Amino acid sequence: LAKTTQPISMDSYEGQEVNITCSHNNIATNDYITWYQQFPSQGPRFIIQGYKTKVTNEVASLFIPADRKSSTLSLPRVSLSDTAVYYCLVALRGSSASKIIFGSGTRLSIRP
Amino acid sequence: EPEVTQTPSHQVTQMGQEVILRCVPISNHLYFYWYRQILGQKVEFLVSFYNNEISEKSEIFDDQFSVERPDGSNFTLKIRSTKLEDSAMYFCASSEARDRQGLQYFGPGTRLLVL
Numbered sequence: 345l346a347k348t349t350q351p352i353s354m355d356s357y358e359g360q361e362v363n364i365t366c367s368h369n370n371i372a373t374n375d376y377i378t379w380y381q382q383f384p385s386q387g388p389r390f391i392i393q394g395y396k397t398k399v400t401n402e403v404a405s406l407f408i409p410a411d412r413k414s415s416t417l418s419l420p421r422v423s424l425s426d427t428a429v430y431y432c433l434v435a436l437r438g439s440s441a442s443k444i445i446f447g448s449g450t451r452l453s454i455r456p
Numbered sequence: 457e458p459e460v461t462q463t464p465s466h467q468v469t470q471m472g473q474e475v476i477l478r479c480v481p482i483s484n485h486l487y488f489y490w491y492r493q494i495l496g497q498k499v500e501f502l503v504s505f506y507n508n509e510i511s512e513k514s515e516i517f518d519d520q521f522s523v524e525r526p527d528g529s530n531f532t533l534k535i536r537s538t539k540l541e542d543s544a545m546y547f548c549a550s551s552e553a554r555d556r557q558g559l560q561y562f563g564p565g566t567r568l569l570v571l
Contacts, residue, residue: 378559385565387460387547387549387562387563388499388547388562390561446498446499446500448498
């Protein structure tokens with residue numbers, strides 16, 4: 345499993361764009377990069393998944409450079425409700441079980 | 457949007473008692489999982505289940521734990537004799553296909569408190 349490294353915490357203000365970068369130097373050819381969000385006392389929630397270049401959905405964008413050794417989750421115009429823990433994961437393909445190994449994540453705090 | 461549901465939302469039990477946590481995965485999903493999160497700690501994988509059998513389990517998932525899919529919709533986690541350290545949030549998750557590994561849908565969790 346490729347190890348991921350992301351900042352422990354980040355602070356920002358409402359209306360700002362927030363970029364959370366994750367490094368995954370040992371990512372394998374068939375691995376996907378996936379981000380989850382977890383609010384306090386709730387289950388993790390899938391945000392976005394990508395393989396290369398850029399992926400955008402209604403919640404976020406995911407930027408993946410050509411070498412795929414890092415990725416950046418971009419949250420446009422954050423609000424107080426975006427305060428949560430964000431997990432960067434590298435999904436293992438090809439195994440019989442697709443367990444998710446969660447790290448400590450990035451605790452994002454949004455201020456008014 | 458389809459959701460994973462879990463019952464109960466909270467459970468308080470005495471040490472040594474058996475508890476059963478229930479989950480209803482998303483209906484067309486084939487892979488099911490249990491995770492737990494001790495307060496203030498990481499989400500930890502417990503077990504994965506496919507085709508009516510355990511696919512993989514972690515070291516946490518010892519003989520006190522068991523999982524079952526008793527019918528076409530429910531997926532349960534049983535703890536036979538609870539310990540104080542079993543107090544945690546327990547999350548059920550499901551996924552549609554193995555090819556989309558990493559894309560799992562989590563339930564809201566059951567908060568278990570063992571006294």
